[in-house]
Amino acid sequence: MIKKILNKLGLIKKANYTLHGDFWQQEVNFKSIDDRFSFFETISKEKKVLHFGCTDWPIFDPSYNLHIKLAKVTKEINGFDIDEEGIANLKKYVDQPYYSTFESLKNKHFDVCLVPETIEHVDNVRTFLEGLSTVNADVFYITAPNCFAKVHMERNYYSKNKIIEVVHPDHNCWYSPFTLKNQIQKYSNLKVDEVFLLNNDTMVCCKATNKNIA
Incomplete structure (x- = not known):
């Protein structure tokens, strides 16, 4: 009841996203993980990794x-x-x-296909992802720098x-x-x-599976 009264009086400030219609609101649930290297090592341990x-x-x-770090923990x-x-x-190492x-x-066949901080470099994202679809892997982890990370903004x-934008000169886009x-x-x-979201939310990571492989 109190909340309704305060809302009527305009004393409860709405979040900025609510000022836009549902069409513009995209909800994505996520888990935060601090250390990127530890995460990659954990998902790759004793696995055949691409x-x-x-x-x-x-x-x-x-x-x-x-790659050198993963070589120490992967099968x-x-x-x-x-x-x-x-x-x-890299072959020297x-x-x-x-x-x-x-x-x-x-x-x-691979247990894990890891695509870290690569997609923002490719010339044609659609062609790259179509090619990635042909890889026979049980699970895919695809990451990119998070444009909304506080440190990046x-x-x-x-x-x-x-x-003056602080960004790798070979990046073609930012991702959210x-x-x-x-x-x-x-x-x-x-x-x-x-x-x-990895490394204090500076990286986005999507875990995915191939819909065409049962």
């Missing part, structure tokens, strides 16, 4: 490279990257299979006629929890089952 964007070239650092680690120079470099085309993955500089999930389900055969 890791997209494995080279992290040209900012490769062996002490920080995810088998397979790398996928179109950067042949980066693959040649992890001597396991590497691929550069979706066709080369035919007749191969606050570190840019605005003036009257200029913006909804838009990453939306593109995955729109352009692939994958169904997003869970959404995670």
